[in-house]
Amino acid sequence: MQREKRLSNIFLFGFTSFSLICLLMPLSQPVQMVRLLLAYGFYPPILRGEESTKYLRSVPANFLGLLRTDQENRQLKEELKQKDLLRAELEGALEENDRYRKLLGFQPRLHHAGIWAQVMERDPIRWYRSVLVNRGAENGVVLNASVLAVEENRASLIGRIVEVRPNVSKLLLVTDELSSVAAYLKETHWEGLIEGKGGALLRLNYLPLDAQFKMGQEVLVSPTSAVFPQDISIGRVFRVLPRDPFLTFQVLEIKPTVSLEKLKEVFIIKRMGPRPPPPLPLGGRGDELKSGTESVSP
Amino acid sequence: MKYIFWPVLFVGALVLQWWWSTYLSIGGLAPQCLLVLTVAVAAYRGPEMGQGMGFFWGLFLDTLGVHLFGAHALLLSLMGFLVGRLRRQVDVASLPPQVLAVWVLSIIYSLLYHLLGLMFLREFLWWGWWAFVFVPIMNACLAPFVFYLIDWTERATG
Numbered sequence: 540m541q542r543e544k545r546l547s548n549i550f551l552f553g554f555t556s557f558s559l560i561c562l563l564m565p566l567s568q569p570v571q572m573v574r575l576l577l578a579y580g581f582y583p584p585i586l587r588g589e590e591s592t593k594y595l596r597s598v599p600a601n602f603l604g605l606l607r608t609d610q611e612n613r614q615l616k617e618e619l620k621q622k623d624l625l626r627a628e629l630e631g632a633l634e635e636n637d638r639y640r641k642l643l644g645f646q647p648r649l650h651h652a653g654i655w656a657q658v659m660e661r662d663p664i665r666w667y668r669s670v671l672v673n674r675g676a677e678n679g680v681v682l683n684a685s686v687l688a689v690e691e692n693r694a695s696l697i698g699r700i701v702e703v704r705p706n707v708s709k710l711l712l713v714t715d716e717l718s719s720v721a722a723y724l725k726e727t728h729w730e731g732l733i734e735g736k737g738g739a740l741l742r743l744n745y746l747p748l749d750a751q752f753k754m755g756q757e758v759l760v761s762p763t764s765a766v767f768p769q770d771i772s773i774g775r776v777f778r779v780l781p782r783d784p785f786l787t788f789q790v791l792e793i794k795p796t797v798s799l800e801k802l803k804e805v806f807i808i809k810r811m812g813p814r815p816p817p818p819l820p821l822g823g824r825g826d827e828l829k830s831g832t833e834s835v836s837p
Numbered sequence: 838m839k840y841i842f843w844p845v846l847f848v849g850a851l852v853l854q855w856w857w858s859t860y861l862s863i864g865g866l867a868p869q870c871l872l873v874l875t876v877a878v879a880a881y882r883g884p885e886m887g888q889g890m891g892f893f894w895g896l897f898l899d900t901l902g903v904h905l906f907g908a909h910a911l912l913l914s915l916m917g918f919l920v921g922r923l924r925r926q927v928d929v930a931s932l933p934p935q936v937l938a939v940w941v942l943s944i945i946y947s948l949l950y951h952l953l954g955l956m957f958l959r960e961f962l963w964w965g966w967w968a969f970v971f972v973p974i975m976n977a978c979l980a981p982f983v984f985y986l987i988d989w990t991e992r993a994t995g
């Protein structure tokens with residue numbers, strides 16, 4: 540108790556003396572120094588407090604801002620999705636445009652009237668057999684119509700229409716086992732029958748045993764074909780198969796002129812009339828395009 | 838715990854006083870948290886602790902102000918001494934003595950501060966009637982909470 544009193548008296552004396560000195564000599568250097576030191580000690584908590592208060596006061600505004608940003612983010616994501624779709628469509632359209640431009644750049648001799656169609660469905664199981672195209676009876680497509688495709692400015696026979704619906708048709712590719720086309724070799728005029736194998740290559744049968752063949756020879760549709768227009772390219776000799784002693788003819792493997800794996804557009808022949816006069820100027824061709832029909836030649 | 842509590846209380850009280858008078862003042866009036874705390878600390882911990890805390894809290898108030906450097910330190914250390922010495926005569930555990938003590942000491946504090954102004958600056962640093970009347974009432978209202986905090990800490994830290 541006495542110790543407490545004594546200690547408190549000492550404290551009282553010390554604190555009072557110090558305070559009185561400060562009060563009496565506020566402008567003296569030691570007091571100014573003390574003041575400065577105290578400011579160094581006391582201001583940081585105030586500064587931190589100020590920063591914390593600012594931070595806390597900005598929390599509701601930040602939270603609202605965050606909500607708004609979230610909403611905006613969602614909206615922008617939706618817009619981005621739409622833009623992605625649009626972009627995909629645009630890219631498709633550009634690609635399509637490029638292809639069409641390439642096709643239109645091709646100078647055709649207008650032998651066959653028909654319409655362009657796009658491949659709209661391809662079954663992976665029947666990759667080399669059939670495809671669906673987006674033109675049908677309403678567009679003038681008829682059963683057994685010949686179908687051509689153009690690659691590197693060359694038209695080539697790729698099959699015939701086997702099923703016609705109002706807006707859709709099924710195209711049986713030449714590579715299907717059920718396909719067969721009377722064909723001949725362009726240089727030697729040996730004639731045979733092309734049949735599909737269900738794969739990427741074709742098979743040309745019934746060629747004479749004594750005939751000689753060169754790789755890369757072009758194979759065209761024979762004039763004897765009742766279904767397909769004559770002289771249209773089908774493919775090129777890829778391989779001469781070894782002679783089968785049980786067969787009385789030679790067999791060639793033919794590689795189609797057009798890569799059927801990347802078929803995008805096809806040309807469906809609507810009529811095979813007599814050969815029209817030489818190529819029309821661009822204006823005439825444009826008129827035909829407007830009417831929804833176009834022509835192509837081998 | 839008790840070694841951490843007092844430094845934390847010291848700094849926390851500084852920030853609370855500043856924060857309250859900056860952001861929560863009503864018509865420019867805010868309770869003197871440091872005065873109430875000095876009284877409460879002295880009532881529970883004795884004159885040394887009361888004086889010590891009061892003195893340094895007072896220095897803080899003096900550092901923030903421009904006039905009378907040392908006045909708050911002197912007055913708060915005196916309050917701490919006075920309450921610490923008289924704590925055995927007053928029941929600090931009950932509410933009315935706490936409120937009354939803080940109210941009376943607030944008025945005395947205010948008057949002494951004005952008197953110090955008159956002595957050292959030759960002018961009466963009058964805060965106005967509103968402050969003279971309402972700040973002691975605000976201090977008195979705050980007193981039970983501050984006393985409860987110190988009491989709780991005393992019991993918690995043993």
